[in-house]
Amino acid sequence: MTTSYEDRLRAALRDTADEVQPIEFLPRLAAKPVAAPHRRRLAVAAVAAALAALVAIGSVLLLRSDRPSIIEPVERPPKVFRLSGDTSLAPGRAQIAVLTSRGAVYVHSVGGGPAVRLAPTDWVSGAYTQSLAMDGTRVARQSYDPRLEIVNLSSGQTNRLGGFLGYCPQLSPDNRTVAVVDGETFRLVLLDAGSGARLRGSRAPVSDGQGCPRIAWSPDGKLIVVSYQGETLLLDGRGRGRTVRRLSDRSPVNGHMSWAPDGQSILMYHQPSGRFVVASVDGEPESVLEAPQDGSRPLGWAGTRIVWLVGPPGSQRLVTTDRTGADPRPWMRLEIGDRTAETVQWSRDLTGRATDSRP
Amino acid sequence: MTALEDEAFRGFVAARGHALLRTAYLLTGDQQLSEDLVQAALEKAIRHWGSIRESAAAEAYVRRTMYREQISLWRRHRVTELPAATVPEPRRADVPGDQVEDRIVLRDALLQLGRRQRAVVVLRYFEDMTEQQVADTLGISVGTVKSTAHKAIAHLRALCGDLVTAGGEPR
Numbered sequence: 001m002t003t004s005y006e007d008r009l010r011a012a013l014r015d016t017a018d019e020v021q022p023i024e025f026l027p028r029l030a031a032k033p034v035a036a037p038h039r040r041r042l043a044v045a046a047v048a049a050a051l052a053a054l055v056a057i058g059s060v061l062l063l064r065s066d067r068p069s070i071i072e073p074v075e076r077p078p079k080v081f082r083l084s085g086d087t088s089l090a091p092g093r094a095q096i097a098v099l100t101s102r103g104a105v106y107v108h109s110v111g112g113g114p115a116v117r118l119a120p121t122d123w124v125s126g127a128y129t130q131s132l133a134m135d136g137t138r139v140a141r142q143s144y145d146p147r148l149e150i151v152n153l154s155s156g157q158t159n160r161l162g163g164f165l166g167y168c169p170q171l172s173p174d175n176r177t178v179a180v181v182d183g184e185t186f187r188l189v190l191l192d193a194g195s196g197a198r199l200r201g202s203r204a205p206v207s208d209g210q211g212c213p214r215i216a217w218s219p220d221g222k223l224i225v226v227s228y229q230g231e232t233l234l235l236d237g238r239g240r241g242r243t244v245r246r247l248s249d250r251s252p253v254n255g256h257m258s259w260a261p262d263g264q265s266i267l268m269y270h271q272p273s274g275r276f277v278v279a280s281v282d283g284e285p286e287s288v289l290e291a292p293q294d295g296s297r298p299l300g301w302a303g304t305r306i307v308w309l310v311g312p313p314g315s316q317r318l319v320t321t322d323r324t325g326a327d328p329r330p331w332m333r334l335e336i337g338d339r340t341a342e343t344v345q346w347s348r349d350l351t352g353r354a355t356d357s358r359p
Numbered sequence: 360m361t362a363l364e365d366e367a368f369r370g371f372v373a374a375r376g377h378a379l380l381r382t383a384y385l386l387t388g389d390q391q392l393s394e395d396l397v398q399a400a401l402e403k404a405i406r407h408w409g410s411i412r413e414s415a416a417a418e419a420y421v422r423r424t425m426y427r428e429q430i431s432l433w434r435r436h437r438v439t440e441l442p443a444a445t446v447p448e449p450r451r452a453d454v455p456g457d458q459v460e461d462r463i464v465l466r467d468a469l470l471q472l473g474r475r476q477r478a479v480v481v482l483r484y485f486e487d488m489t490e491q492q493v494a495d496t497l498g499i500s501v502g503t504v505k506s507t508a509h510k511a512i513a514h515l516r517a518l519c520g521d522l523v524t525a526g527g528e529p530r
Binding site: 005012013016024026 | 372
């Protein structure tokens with residue numbers, strides 16, 4: 001029996017209303033805030049953003065002419081649906097970074113305002129040559145001259161370090177260390193993110209220089225998973241880089257977003273079968289993911305759920321599922337014009353877990 | 360005794376808070392804004408609790424306040440991007456991918472309606488109120504309710520076409 005439009009509208013309204021999360025109003029009413037929480041957070045965020053802007057402007061003025069800031073509000077992309085979490089996020093941190101196939105990175109700050117664009121580097125423009133820090137405060141990226149760049153999103157300052165050509169940098173969770181592939185030896189190297197001093201490295205090559213190996217720090221910074229030529233290694237991130245385990249034929253997905261926030265599972269790609277799996281760190285049987293729809297690709301974790309990039313260019317969106325790929329739910333729609341999102345990264349605050357990170 | 364100490368008020372908020380939040384969500388399309396809308400309406404209800412203590416009157420008062428307050432929120436926050444607070448994950452179980460997209464489309468289409476059209480749609484087709492009840496809630500005539508509903512439906516059809524039911528019936 002065909003239903004009327006009004007009946008379908010009623011059902012669709014009920015479905016839409018089901019999206020809202022319940023809350024307890026009585027404690028809020030008892031607290032009797034001076035202003036509504038949302039407006040108060042907006043006011044605090046606005047003040048903090050203004051202060052951050054003043055600091056950024058001051059920093060730019062103090063910079064020498066040979067070190068200009070590369071942060072500039074170049075353009076306002078079309079509306080990007082903003083992902084949110086129920087933790088309080090500080091202005092100046094990126095909530096989410098959309099890395100496009102052209103190499104530009106759009107970083108959306110929790111303080112509101114237009115998304116900031118980082119221009120493509122001259123050396124390698126692929127999306128996987130740069131990565132968002134887990135706390136959303138920095139972007140690590142390859143550079144044309146043989147140094148890495150660590151861009152501070154709050155101040156706009158750039159720290160260049162390394163003195164060698166490094167591929168595919170990934171900041172540790174505490175932003176103190178950078179994991180990067182040495183462009184000459186193709187070994188994984190750990191650098192001090194402040195001084196650029198080499199800390200330790202792997203003994204075996206992890207790249208052939210033709211592409212980025214997938215490097216992913218565990219949430220606690222103790223392990224690094226890196227894949228190359230069908231072999232994936234779990235390395236000790238705080239010791240001498242020794243191999244902890246080998247995971248054959250699998251590679252971590254999307255850098256640090258591969259690790260589940262609890263550090264017990266890794267989202268990986270199984271090349272022989274072409275399937276995505278959730279692999280347990282301790283070697284327990286892994287689960288094979290069913291994609292929520294054709295052409296979708298998992299990017300990482302939001303809490304206990306997996307985030308997928310779905311849709312064709314021009315109508316891409318993010319959808320979350322459970323660990324098996326079931327129960328799809330909308331997360332964010334990307335309105336980025338004719339650009340194609342190659343990958344999306346987000347600060348770990350958005351996983352809904354309170355975290356401590358180095359300021 | 361303050362309103363917050365009154366068991367009747369506490370019972371009203373506990374029993375009806377989520378229903379009010381669902382309505383507010385359809386009006387605002389945003390978790391945080393919907394929470395603010397309901398809270399603002401409840402705060403006003405607290406101040407007038409003595410005269411609206413009977414639960415039916417209380418709910419009608421809160422709903423009228425929400426619809427009026429929605430105007431203020433809509434004007435203040437008429438920007439495309441807001442720092443929201445809660446991951447918009449619906450609580451429903453399995454929903455196929457295209458139905459997920461339909462929900463996004465309807466939520467956005469609602470936000471493109473004028474505030475009166477949106478209110479009428481929500482009151483008539485979500486709250487299932489009669490035209491007279493809608494008119495009483497919004498303080499307009501029944502004739503205005505009819506014409507506004509007609510225009511709102513036409514506008515929704517133009518924005519998001521036909522809709523599928525949760526059961527996935529064909530369009």
